[in-house]
Amino acid sequence: MGIVTPGFQGRPRSAEPALPPGQYLTEDFPVLSAGPTPKVPLDTWEFVITTETGEEVRWSWAEFTALPQETPTVDIHCVTRWSKRQTDWQGVSLDVLLDGVDTEATYALAHSYGGYTTNLPLADLRGGRAWVAHRYSGRDLPPEHGGPARLLVPHLYFWKSAKWVRGIRLKTMDEPGFWETAGYHDYGDPWREQRYAGD
Amino acid sequence: MSAALTWRVARLVERRVETPTAQTLVLDAPGWPGHLPGQHLDVRLTAEDGYQAARSYSLAAPAEGDRIALTVQRVPDGEVSPYLIDVYAPGDPVEVRGPVGGWFVWRPEQDTPVLLAAGGSGVVPLMAMVRARRAAGSRAPFRLLYSVRTPDDVFYAEELRRRARDDEGLDIAYVYTRRAPQGWDGEPHRVGPADVTATGWPPENQPLCYVCGPTGFVESVADLLVGLGHQPARVRTERFGPTG
Numbered sequence: 001m002g003i004v005t006p007g008f009q010g011r012p013r014s015a016e017p018a019l020p021p022g023q024y025l026t027e028d029f030p031v032l033s034a035g036p037t038p039k040v041p042l043d044t045w046e047f048v049i050t051t052e053t054g055e056e057v058r059w060s061w062a063e064f065t066a067l068p069q070e071t072p073t074v075d076i077h078c079v080t081r082w083s084k085r086q087t088d089w090q091g092v093s094l095d096v097l098l099d100g101v102d103t104e105a106t107y108a109l110a111h112s113y114g115g116y117t118t119n120l121p122l123a124d125l126r127g128g129r130a131w132v133a134h135r136y137s138g139r140d141l142p143p144e145h146g147g148p149a150r151l152l153v154p155h156l157y158f159w160k161s162a163k164w165v166r167g168i169r170l171k172t173m174d175e176p177g178f179w180e181t182a183g184y185h186d187y188g189d190p191w192r193e194q195r196y197a198g199d
Numbered sequence: 200m201s202a203a204l205t206w207r208v209a210r211l212v213e214r215r216v217e218t219p220t221a222q223t224l225v226l227d228a229p230g231w232p233g234h235l236p237g238q239h240l241d242v243r244l245t246a247e248d249g250y251q252a253a254r255s256y257s258l259a260a261p262a263e264g265d266r267i268a269l270t271v272q273r274v275p276d277g278e279v280s281p282y283l284i285d286v287y288a289p290g291d292p293v294e295v296r297g298p299v300g301g302w303f304v305w306r307p308e309q310d311t312p313v314l315l316a317a318g319g320s321g322v323v324p325l326m327a328m329v330r331a332r333r334a335a336g337s338r339a340p341f342r343l344l345y346s347v348r349t350p351d352d353v354f355y356a357e358e359l360r361r362r363a364r365d366d367e368g369l370d371i372a373y374v375y376t377r378r379a380p381q382g383w384d385g386e387p388h389r390v391g392p393a394d395v396t397a398t399g400w401p402p403e404n405q406p407l408c409y410v411c412g413p414t415g416f417v418e419s420v421a422d423l424l425v426g427l428g429h430q431p432a433r434v435r436t437e438r439f440g441p442t443g
Contacts, residue, residue, distance in 0.1 A: 002245040002294050003208050007286045010250045011278050022253050024278065031414045031438050034302050036421035036431045080255055114431060144418055182301035196299060198203030 019075075020190035023083040030082055031144045034178065038114040038143070038164050045148055047132060048167035049097060052105045057097075061148070065134065067092045072131060074154035076161070077190040089152055091133030094125040105170035109177060110151050113164040117177035119186070120153065120160055122170060129155055132165060157188040157195070206243060206294040207231065211287055212266070217354045221272045221320065222284050223259060228295050231265050234258055236327035237304035237409070237437075240269070240297030244279060254279045257324035257411075257437075258298065261331045267295070270354060272320040303409065303437045307335035311407055314399045315343040316390070316420045318412020321439055322354050325411055333366050343371045344398040346390050346416060349378040372398040390416070395423045402428035411437040 019025065042061045049057045059067070071090050077083045108122045124130065133152040134141050141147030146163025153160050159179050180186050185194040193199060209228035216222055234240075236258070243253040256269040274280045287293070305313065305328040315325040322345055332341055347353050353373070363371045374394050375387045400406040408429060410420045417438045424434050 002206065002243060002251060003292045004247055005244045005293050006288070006291050008244040008246050008252075008282050010244070010246050010252050013250065022251070024252065031418075033436065033438070035436050036425045036434050037418060038431070081253060144414065178302075183299060196204050 019083045020077050021193050022195075023077055023081055023190065026082040026084055029084065029145065030078065030080070032078065032080060032159075033163060034116065035114060038112075040113045040143075040148055040164060042148060046167075047097075047149065047165065049101055050167060050169045051101060051103045052170050052172050055102070057101055059097075064092065064132070064149070067096055070131060072133075072152070072154075074152070076154050076158050079157040079159055079184065079188065079190075079195050083190075088137050089131065089133040090135035091131035091149070091152060093128060094130040094132070095128060097132065098126065101170070103170045105172050107171040107174045109169045109171055109175050110160075110162040111166055111169065112162050113166050115178075116162055116164070118151075118160050118162050119175055119177045119180060120156065121174075121187075124153060124156065125168070129153065155189075157185075157190050159184065160188055204296050204299070206296045208292050209267070209295045210292055211289050214289070217270060217356075218352050221270055221354060223268055223270045224283060224287070225266055225268045226293070226295065227265055228267050229265050231262055231267055231295075232298070233262050234267075234298030235301075235304040235306060236261060236331040237324045238298035238300045239324070240267070240295050240299060242269070242279070242283075243294040243296070244282065245294070252279055255299070258327050259323050259330075260327055261334055270320070270323045270326075303411070303435050305331065305407070305409065307331055307337050309407065310337070310339045312340045312400045312404050313342070314406050314408040314424075315341065316395075316399075316408065316410045316412075317343065317345045318390075318416030318420070319347060319352065319439075320354070321410075321412030321416065321437070323411075324437065325409060326355055328409065329362060329366070329369065332369070333362065338368055340400075341366075341369045342398050342400065343369070344374065344390065344394060345371065346374040346376060346412070348376050350375065350380040370398070390420055390423075392423055392427070395420065395427060399424070399427075402430075405430075405433065408434045409437075410434060412439060414438045 045061045047059045111117045131152040134149040151162040151165045209226040212227045213225035239255045239257045245251045259270045260268040271283045
């Protein structure tokens with residue numbers, strides 16, 4: 001327990017399922033990103049997986065949206081402390097995208113239109129826990145939330161769910177991404193409150 | 200990697216009313232490691248029963264020793280900001296942790312032109328840059344474009360008036376979205392291309408642009424800047440949502 005701040009009571013606590021420590025619920029969908037929102041035309045959009053040996057697998061928008069689709073409903077947790085329950089998405093599982101990709105890599109570096117990057121262990125993209133999502137709440141994903149398509153990795157803080165995702169580079173060594181080199185945690189597990197480097 | 204950021208106990212030493220809904224809190228935070236203008240900190244409150252709530256706030260000024268300043272805007276139905284504005288008293292402890300954020304920062308050794316575009320309470324981290332510029336004796340040309348609803352909503356109003364007069368190389372322009380003061384040239388409006396062109400720098404000057412405010416403001420101004428030819432990589436943004 002921290003230092004008691006006199007007179008502070010906080011909101012009444014409810015009995016609903018716990019959020020990760022330090023998080024509070026929000027109903028709206030805040031937007032956080034480091035620069036202008038890229039506008040990516042669908043006719044030039046592509047998603048590319050690049051292996052550690054330089055082999056590439058590419059999907060155009062038509063090819064990507066023709067892949068088997070899933071509709072995860074998940075809670076999401078932003079490192080700035082808001083959490084949002086039961087968000088509805090549609091997208092393609094990374095299991096589908098990585099199926100048949102020949103790799104020994106243990107890390108992945110997601111990169112985005114606009115230059116953003118974020119790193120994850122490759123294992124965290126497998127096992128039905130990660131998607132490239134292109135619809136939210138029954139609609140095409142708006143640009144400010146990462147459309148045309150963003151990564152969705154709800155078991156990690158939401159900065160790992162790279163907006164405007166363009167591809168994933170598979171790597172044998174971990175390489176910190178944009179926020180990870182700016183003081184944020186390398187892994188970002190909300191349940192262990194891994195917000196900042198060293199947490 | 201760097202060592203873990205630690206929670207420190209800070210105490211309120213001074214409170215300044217900025218507007219009817221916003222106040223600046225000056226805290227004494229022994230051991231504060233210093234920060235760059237534009238960085239933020241986490242503030243954590245603990246109730247008698249052990250319940251904790253934490254929020255991030257932008258640092259409003261460069262540190263003066265262990266003194267740090269944040270400006271808190273009241274969020275209706277918020278959990279933390281109404282407490283900090285109405286209840287939190289001089290000498291009371293809170294915990295703080297920081298500084299955080301290494302992208303939306305201005306470094307006093309930068310001498311390129313700077314455009315600061317603020318929407319409402321988004322002026323707070325930009326004010327830290329304006330104050331740091333003066334404190335460092337920087338000659339980097341600064342232009343601040345500050346969008347507010349009415350003249351009563353201007354944070355740091357007196358100080359900005361003084362700095363516009365005394366800080367050489369600092370220009371300040373206001374845009375009023377609801378009600379303009381007497382003598383202001385124009386009708387209330389949202390920031391548009393003409394405001395950005397008149398107050399900002401041409402893209403050829405390769406300014407660094409810092410845009411901070413509510414999401415709609417940031418989206419709109421960042422898009423305007425990119426549309427005018429500014430490189431997206433030189434437009435840094437921070438979006439403020441209601442955070443209680």
